[in-house]
Amino acid sequence: MINKIIILNEKHILPFCAKYKYPISQVFPAKLGLYDCINNIKKIPSNINKKYILFFGLISKYKGVEYLLDAFGKIHNKYPNVQLVIAGKGELYFDRALYEGKKYITILNDYISMPQLAGLLNDALFAVCPYKDATQSGVIQTAFSMDCPVIGTDVGALSEAIDNGVTGLIVPPCNSEALAHAIDKLLSNEPLLELMRFNIQNKWRKQMGWDKILDLYIKCYKTK
Template identity: 35%
Template sequence: MEKEITERSIRKKIIIIGSAHPLRGGLAAYNERLALEFQQMGHEVLIYTFSLQYPSFLFPGKSQYSEEPPPAELDIRVAVNSVNPLNWWFTGRRIRKEQPDIVVCKFWLPFMGPCFGTLLRIACRGRSTKAVSILDNVIPHEKRPGDRAFTRYFIRACHAFIAMSRSVLDDLRRFTPDKPARLIPHPLYDNFGTPVPKAAARRELDLPDTGKIILFFGFIRPYKGLDLLLEAMHDERIRQAGIRLLIAGEFYEDRDRYDRLIEQYGLADQLILRTDFIPDNAVKYYFCAADLVVQPYRSATQSGITPMAYHFEKPMVVTRVGGLPEMVPDEQVGLVTDPDPASLAGAILKYYTFGEAHFVPFIQKEKQKYSWARMARTILELSDVVQK
């Protein structure tokens, strides 16, 4: 109780720069949920989101924008143009005039380095504002020219960092060995609604009431390894077990190669394809309808799918890459395997040998570590220890 009073008595003004409504997706959900946590702790929070996040020719999906209403409890300013240096200057000055104590910036892609790096330099100039970055990645999954220079420019503008996996923290230390940094796992996504019974979720999605259904969820990109999972579905043991794969998420690359794999292996009757963007209010049905969530990634730092699965108390199969095994204790919360089709098929079958009841108590215990309060408190603590 004393700790809560102390937190509430030191009211800070916090500005979050990054994706938020009217933009959609996991980045927006993260920033909005973090803002709510700060508000619940008694702090004043503004979010400065993008007027232009990606030029349309760089955006791989169908739409960057949500059709859902804005969150009424949040103050979101649509202001940042990721490719316009004049906008960075004006928006940085606008943020500086707000006189925030802390600016929080979630970094996931070197492309954003020039924009975010300039905004932070201007917003924090000449006063005690501290810039704290939450790092999704430092070295991206899909490398492009200029990545290291853009990332270095951004990192030099920040005072402190939070890495959500050990591999990201290690990557950060290649750029800055001395700046304050903490390792805090990705908090649970608890803003997609409460779990519903499996039967009700399947009815909502018009899925069979019975039968074995596993889930691949999220944007489809090469590093996420959906092609490996499709090859695993071709395994005769999977076919004989009657396991079906529900693919829920929008293609962020050309889907032709996946269609060719489906045709080549004759998988059509084993798949349930829902490959449009999944709105926030439908997420719970996909997780709750499945027996198991599979993340067959070729590479990873951490994944926002893991905290979603934790929230809905769904066991996981994850590959032994990046930070994924850190959050999924093997044979407890789920199963960890190699990123190849035979290993994935074996892990899926092993899950059904164990049964869901084996995993749920471990999930319920382990999920207690992943709180938004811990993330918010760490940001506040880092801002206090930083020397400008």
């Protein structure tokens, strides 16, 4: 019989215990950690001839891609040499016709292999997770493992994964204006972007190494 539960963030422990009437003493937090294998993959260059920001992963309605498209549309004239790249397999549930022919948007609606993803993240200015709903996301850890800052929305435990102002930015969900402001903030402040990359390399990596995460599992195992 299962008598202990591991949840991969701290934010959902109390709601889990309340919903399933489970004793909090038997629920233990852990984390999604450094996805270090991506650094050992031979990268396929993105071959995108402009600077760009990146959305990657399965395209689904809860991912909020339409808010990202709308947000970038509000500021692209200010940054004519920056593109938005949407990369991932899935349903283009939004009205694609609104964005066809717009040279500042590139949509790669196909499965993205690990070598392709490594190349896309290596060349990206930063990544964006404009999710409308989520619990957490391996996308963030994947981006951070390539030293790529992330703008994410305040849903689920994304705000645990992204240290606001340190490794990325957190904005309200379903809010194109707030998302546009955050994108503008990073595009207009290269020193801040570089500081975030430094923080990922020198702070996040130390906190999210698997040796530290292993200690959390050992604590769970040893607790009676």
